[in-house]
Amino acid sequence: DAKESIIGKDAFCVKCIYNWIDLNTFRPKDRAELKVKYGFKPDQFIVLGVSATWSEAKGIRVFHELADILSPEQQIVLVGNSEALENKPLNITYLPATDNLVQLADMYAMADVYVNPTVQETFGKTTAEALSCGTPVVAYNGTATPELIGRDGQCGYLIDGLDAKDYADKILEIFHGGVDLYSINCRARADSMFNMQTNLKEYLKLFDLFANCLHKQENNE
Numbered sequence: 001d002a003k004e005s006i007i008g009k010d011a012f013c014v015k016c017i018y019n020w021i022d023l024n025t026f027r028p029k030d031r032a033e034l035k036v037k038y039g040f041k042p043d044q045f046i047v048l049g050v051s052a053t054w055s056e057a058k059g060i061r062v063f064h065e066l067a068d069i070l071s072p073e074q075q076i077v078l079v080g081n082s083e084a085l086e087n088k089p090l091n092i093t094y095l096p097a098t099d100n101l102v103q104l105a106d107m108y109a110m111a112d113v114y115v116n117p118t119v120q121e122t123f124g125k126t127t128a129e130a131l132s133c134g135t136p137v138v139a140y141n142g143t144a145t146p147e148l149i150g151r152d153g154q155c156g157y158l159i160d161g162l163d164a165k166d167y168a169d170k171i172l173e174i175f176h177g178g179v180d181l182y183s184i185n186c187r188a189r190a191d192s193m194f195n196m197q198t199n200l201k202e203y204l205k206l207f208d209l210f211a212n213c214l215h216k217q218e219n220n221e
Contacts, residue, residue, distance in 0.1 A: 016147075019123050021132045021194040026105045028134035028187055031179070034110035044075050045175050048111035048135070050104070050126045051080040051118070052097055059117030059140070060085065065164035066115075066171070067092050074175060079107055108133035112179045113171055116140065117162055124148050131155060132190040136182035138170045148193070154185040 032042035040046065047070065051058040058080075067076055067089040076092045088094060098104055108114065114130035116139040121127075127137050127148050137156035139145045149156045157170040174182065 019125065019128070019194070021125075021128050021190065022101070023132055023190065023195060025101050026108065026129045026132035026190075028183060029106070029109040031110055031112070034106050038106070038110060040075065040110075045073055046111045046113075047074050047076045047171055048107060048114050048130070049076070049078045049080075049116070050107065050114075050130075051078075053081040054078060054085060057118065057120050059115075059119075059162070062117040062162055062164050062167055063092065063115070064089055066168055069164060069168040070171065074171065077107070077111070079104070105129070105133060108135050111135050113138055113156075113174045115167060115171065116145065117159070117167065119143070119162070121145055128190065128194050131186045132194060134183035134187045136174055136179060136186055138167055138174070150189065155182060155189050156186075 035042050035044055035046065047066070049059070049063055054060045063076055063078060064087060070076065072091070077095065078092060079095045080097045082088065082094045095107075108130045111130070111133075112135070114127070114135045114137045116124065116127050116130075116137060119140055119142060121140075121143040124139075124143065124145050127139060127145055130137050131149065137145075137149045139149060139156065139158060140162065141158035141160050146158055149158065151158065157173070159166045159170065
């Protein structure tokens with residue numbers, strides 16, 4: 001906790017202001033329509049992963065093991081550079097990385113669950129983008145991820161470790177329960193945490209607080 005750290009104990013203010021997401025671009029859309037648009041069946045359950053480049057640190061092993069656990073009803077789709085991978089299971093769809101934000105948002109909105117097993121996250125932008133699109137997340141329980149999706153199970157689930165079976169259990173829970181149970185909560189959480197206008201106002205409040213603090217110090221000298 002920042003307040004208990006060496007810096008926090010001497011700081012006049014410790015406040016968390018999250019990065020913001022373009023909530024107009026990253027938003028819920030018609031899942032079935034998007035699945036058809038990108039070559040999938042309208043009722044196919046899409047398990048999505050996104051990374052600039054896929055590697056062990058980004059959790060590629062978990063996805064490859066999931067490919068052996070999940071049934072054909074659950075289609076794994078990985079977006080990102082995968083050229084360096086020696087092993088590519090045939091039942092995983094690999095799509096290239098994209099700089100097109102609309103297309104990327106379509107991927108998140110198309111998915112029924114977003115999986116993020118990476119152990120190297122600071123903020124976790126892909127997780128925030130998935131939530132903004134109304135897509136629940138199953139992710140590694142570490143770094144900033146628990147703050148983003150919460151621990152109450154309304155927006156997804158946290159996994160202690162990198163055992164693919166544990167990820168599969170929660171993916172299947174969403175599969176059997178239906179993504180609609182989570183979507184509204186995911187978008188509402190994104191609206192409350194990643195809204196640009198709201199978070200900019202929080203920065204301005206913080207700057208005003210800092211300025212007032214300096215002013216008081218100057219007057220006391």
